[in-house]
Amino acid sequence: MKELESFExxxxxxxxDSPEADNTHLIPALAAIADLFTEVTTATNGRRIGLRVATESRPNVGAFHMVFTLSRAPRLPRHYTHASASSALAMPSVLAQLSLPKMSLIWFIRTLRGRAPxxxxxCGTYYNVGITETECVDVGARTLRLWCNPRVRTSLETALSPLHREGINTFSMLRDGNPWLTIHKDELDHFKAGPHGECYL
Incomplete structure (x- = not known):
């Protein structure tokens, strides 16, 4: 099976940090992360692709290693060449689409701070999004498409839901020990999956 993504x-x-702590209450959030990656992959490729996720608990409570693989190769039209098929499987990193500065879903959500455009x-190769009468930002089509997708937004909100609990303050994604993304408790209001978005694309 082709490995697509792995991260902490x-x-x-x-x-x-307490001795009584366990991971049980984090299971729905981990399932939402799996859903989030599936929905981002689907939105990126324009069709649903079967993904399999393996989750391993780390020694520290609240830490996990997740690996996403293709559960099956996507069906491709007969006229696809080998090169076309390889290109279809070369999917952009979901972690990058979520976390990179000035071009990702998380960046756009933080820029909006809960406000609807x-x-x-x-503008052809990008969208100019007006946040207020005097503030606007240029956004790539892929990022705006993810923001408009209610399944993506709902999965992200659920993945962050443990931060509503007292004593859980941050959510992070790391690759090879390097942090790609950290979201803090005081940002949660920005990540609510509001009803707006679907009409913009």
Missing amino acids: VVYHGPAL CKVVD
Whole structure:
């Protein structure tokens, strides 16, 4: 099976440092992370691709290693060449689409800070999104498409839901020990999956 993505997920805070702490209450959030990656992959490729996720608990409570693989090769039309098929499987990193500065879903959500755009202008290779009458930002089509996708937004909100618990303060994703993304408890309101978004694309 083709490995698509592997990374560490860490929920951190004093509530997870106590000897009585366990990972049971984090299971729904981990399932939401799996859903999030499936939905981002589907949105990116325009069709649903079967993914399999393996999750391994780390010694520290709240820390996990997740590996996503293709559970089956996607069906491709007969006229696809080998090169076309290889290109179809060369999917952009979901972690990058979520976390890279100035071009990712998390960056856009943080830029909006819970506000709905007041206008969206198609500029061909990107969209100019008006946040207020005097503030606007240029956003790639893929990022805006993810923000508009209710399944992506709901999965992300659920993945962050443990931060609502007292004593769990941050959510992080790391690759090879390097942090790619950290979200803090005081940002949660920005990540609510609001009803707006679907009409912009």
